[in-house]
Amino acid sequence: MTTTATAFKTSFKTRILYTLSSLGVSIPVEAISGIIAFYIVDVKNLPAQWFATFFIFYTIYNAANNPVLGYYSDRTKSRWGRRIPYILFSGLPYVLTFVLLFMAPFDGKNNPVALLVYFGVIIVVWEGLYTALATGYYSLLPEMFDNYQERTDVAAKMNIFQTVGLIVGVALPPILSVWLGWSWMAVLLGVIAGVTIYLGIPAMFEEKASQEQAAFPFMDALKATFINRSYATAATAQAMRFFGTGILQMGMMFYMKYSLKVGEDKATIIFGIAFLVAALMLYPWRQLVANKTDSRTTLILANLVMIVGVIPLGLGTSLTMAIIAAVIIGIGLSGLILIGDVIVAEVIDEDEIKTGHQRAGMYFGMTGFIITLSGMLVAGVFGWMMSYFGYDTLLEVQPASVDMGFRLFLTIPPIIGFLLAILALYFYPLHGQRLKEIKDALTSKEKK
Numbered sequence: 001m002t003t004t005a006t007a008f009k010t011s012f013k014t015r016i017l018y019t020l021s022s023l024g025v026s027i028p029v030e031a032i033s034g035i036i037a038f039y040i041v042d043v044k045n046l047p048a049q050w051f052a053t054f055f056i057f058y059t060i061y062n063a064a065n066n067p068v069l070g071y072y073s074d075r076t077k078s079r080w081g082r083r084i085p086y087i088l089f090s091g092l093p094y095v096l097t098f099v100l101l102f103m104a105p106f107d108g109k110n111n112p113v114a115l116l117v118y119f120g121v122i123i124v125v126w127e128g129l130y131t132a133l134a135t136g137y138y139s140l141l142p143e144m145f146d147n148y149q150e151r152t153d154v155a156a157k158m159n160i161f162q163t164v165g166l167i168v169g170v171a172l173p174p175i176l177s178v179w180l181g182w183s184w185m186a187v188l189l190g191v192i193a194g195v196t197i198y199l200g201i202p203a204m205f206e207e208k209a210s211q212e213q214a215a216f217p218f219m220d221a222l223k224a225t226f227i228n229r230s231y232a233t234a235a236t237a238q239a240m241r242f243f244g245t246g247i248l249q250m251g252m253m254f255y256m257k258y259s260l261k262v263g264e265d266k267a268t269i270i271f272g273i274a275f276l277v278a279a280l281m282l283y284p285w286r287q288l289v290a291n292k293t294d295s296r297t298t299l300i301l302a303n304l305v306m307i308v309g310v311i312p313l314g315l316g317t318s319l320t321m322a323i324i325a326a327v328i329i330g331i332g333l334s335g336l337i338l339i340g341d342v343i344v345a346e347v348i349d350e351d352e353i354k355t356g357h358q359r360a361g362m363y364f365g366m367t368g369f370i371i372t373l374s375g376m377l378v379a380g381v382f383g384w385m386m387s388y389f390g391y392d393t394l395l396e397v398q399p400a401s402v403d404m405g406f407r408l409f410l411t412i413p414p415i416i417g418f419l420l421a422i423l424a425l426y427f428y429p430l431h432g433q434r435l436k437e438i439k440d441a442l443t444s445k446e447k448k
Contacts, residue, residue, distance in 0.1 A: 008150050014203045018144065019158040021200030024091070024193040025137055026165030028098035029130055031189060032123075033375075034170035034249040034271070036101065037382070039182060042254070045108030045393050046115050052383025054120060059376035062127050063369045069135050070365015074357075081206035083143075086136030090129045091197040095190040097126035102186035108393065131368060133197075138364045140204055142345040148439070151342050152290050156282045159337040161196075163279035168192060170249060171271030178265055228354075229429055231347045231363065235370045236424040237299060238344075241336055243374040244306060244417030248329070248410060250382055255313065255322075255406045258391075258398055262319050269319070270326045277330025278337065285335045295343040296431045302335025303418040303425075314411035346430050346438070353441045374417075385409050 008015075040046045069086075076082045100122050106115035145154045168189060176185040253267045260266070290298045309328030312321045348363050389405025391398060430438065 008153065009147075010145065010150065015145075015150075015154050015157055017200045017203030018140070019154060019161050019200070021087070021137060021197050021204075022158045023161040023165050023168075024095075024195070024197030024200075025134055026162045027169040027189050027193040027196075028095060028126075029134075030166050030169035030249075031098070031173060031186075032101070032126075033246060034166075035173045035253065036123075037250050038253040039102065040104075040108075040115075040119055041393055042257075043182065044104055044106070044115055046112055046119070047108065047393055048386050048391060049383055050108075050112065050116060052379045052386075054116060055379035056376050058120070058123065058127070059372055059379065061124065062131070062375070063372040065128055065131050066135070066365040066368035066372060067362065068365070069131050070139070070362045070368070073135050073139055073365070074359050074362055083136040083139050083206060084201065084204055086132045087197070087201060087204070090133040090136070092194060094126065094129040094133050095194040095197075097122055097129060098193070099183075099186045099190040101126060102182045131365075134368065135365050138341060140206065141341055142348045143207060144205060148342075149291070151345055152286050152338070155338050155342050156286045158341070159282055159334075160279050162337060163275050163282070163334075166275040166278070167272055171268050171275055173268075174253060174265040174271075175268045228347065228351060229427075230350055231366070233424045233428040234343050234347055234430075235367050237303075237421040237428070238340060238367060239370045239374040240417045240421035240424065241299075241303065241306075241340070242371045243377055244310075244414035244421070245333070245336070246375055246378040247381070247413045247417070248310070250378060251406055251410045255410050259403045259406045260316070260319060260322060266319060270322050273323055273326040274330040274333060277327055278334040281331050281334035282338055285338050289335065290339060290342075294431045294435060295339045295346060296425050296428050298335055298339045299343065300422050300425050302332050302339070303421045305329075305332030305335065306418045307415050308332075310411050310414045314407045343428075343430075346435065350430060350438045353438060378413075381413050382409070 037051065041048050041051050073082055073086060076085065078085050080088060101119065104115060104118055106112075106118055108115050141151070141154065145151050173185055173189070176188065180188065252270060256262055256265075256267045256270070285298065285302075289301060306329060309325055309330075309332055312325035312328075316322050316325065344363060344367055348359065351357070351359060351363065385405055385408065386402075389399075389401045389408075391402050391405060
């Protein structure tokens with residue numbers, strides 16, 4: 001499989017501007033995934049069990065609104081299109097509520113209830129805005145870019161920006177919070193996110209015919225989605241991948257502070273190395289693996305690399321071992337983020353052949369639903385393991401058992417998650433002849 005210039009139907013400018021918006025979309029959500037637990041639990045002193053319990057209920061809400069917003073995105077009709085209104089009108093409040101999350105006026109030692117209420121209300125509003133924004137943005141991918149070569153090119157560019165988003169949203173906050181304070185750190189990240197979201201909007205477009213499809217009832221849409229074997233296996237693999245990487249993001253600052261005892265700001269080094277390596281490896285993954293095999297094979301290999309990468313975290317006794325782990329994890333992460341959206345686009349293509357409807361909103365919404373449920377699992381494992389190993393935010397000095405707790409937290413659950421992702425991908429049917437048939441059928445449909 002080779003890439004040629006004739007495979008690209010859109011201009012370089014269009015692809016760059018579209019993918020630039022992914023930087024703005026990703027910065028706040030990666031910051032929330034990577035550092036909000038540390039900020040609320042260790043900085044603001046909300047009890048870890050309170051945080052974990054709230055996060056379970058929050059995740060259920062988070063998961064449930066994904067398919068609903070995805071469904072309504074598919075049915076939206078406006079002068080801007082089906083998807084673009086969600087980007088246009090959600091972007092600014094999305095970054096504003098993100099900033100407010102890091103301006104909590106309460107402390108868990110003195111008023112934990114007020115802290116939990118403030119945090120809970122703001123993050124619920126923020127998440128609804130994120131879902132609307134992300135559903136609109138990612139649902140444009142299969143419509144704007146309709147062949148594998150163009151999609152992998154866009155995915156590589158998008159994920160370079162998203163990797164920068166990981167660096168800005170996860171790697172930099174530990175050190176920026178020391179230099180600027182948590183509130184000004186959030187303001188800086190929010191400004192960058194808002195500017196890059198809106199810079200990309202002028203390049204976005206939708207096919208007029210997509211708004212003229214007949215309505216697809218919600219329950220029928222759910223049924224058609226859930227009985228799709230291709231989607232079930234791809235979404236399960238994605239959920240387990242996000243479970244594994246979610247554990248790593250949530251636990252790294254704790255691991256630095258309590259296991260390696262080098263200061264939580266050193267997490268900036270680990271995240272920075274992992275994300276920089278991930279960015280540098282995107283085009284090697286695309287050229288040497290993705291474009292010579294398929295989405296399934298690429299993701300299986302990437303998950304295997306992730307397993308190898310987390311092992312040094314459990315065995316390491318120094319920052320050097322953590323850096324070695326970060327390099328390996330970065331290589332694996334690059335393959336995961338390159339193909340994650342591409343494999344969902346393949347499922348959407350197959351569904352369009354089966355149902356006659358282009359239902360990208362529903363599929364990306366359901367993917368968000370399933371991936372979000374993995375976040376509930378992350379929070380549950382975090383709450384249980386930290387309690388079991390004696391971590392208590394009210395203690396000035398944590399017991400020695402906390403060291404082993406965070407080592408196990410960053411190795412055993414991620415390995416299980418990545419293995420389950422590989423198992424799901426083994427049963428993913430869109431590869432080889434079956435994938436070729438879908439592509440041929442879609443090409444024939446477009447020519448009619």
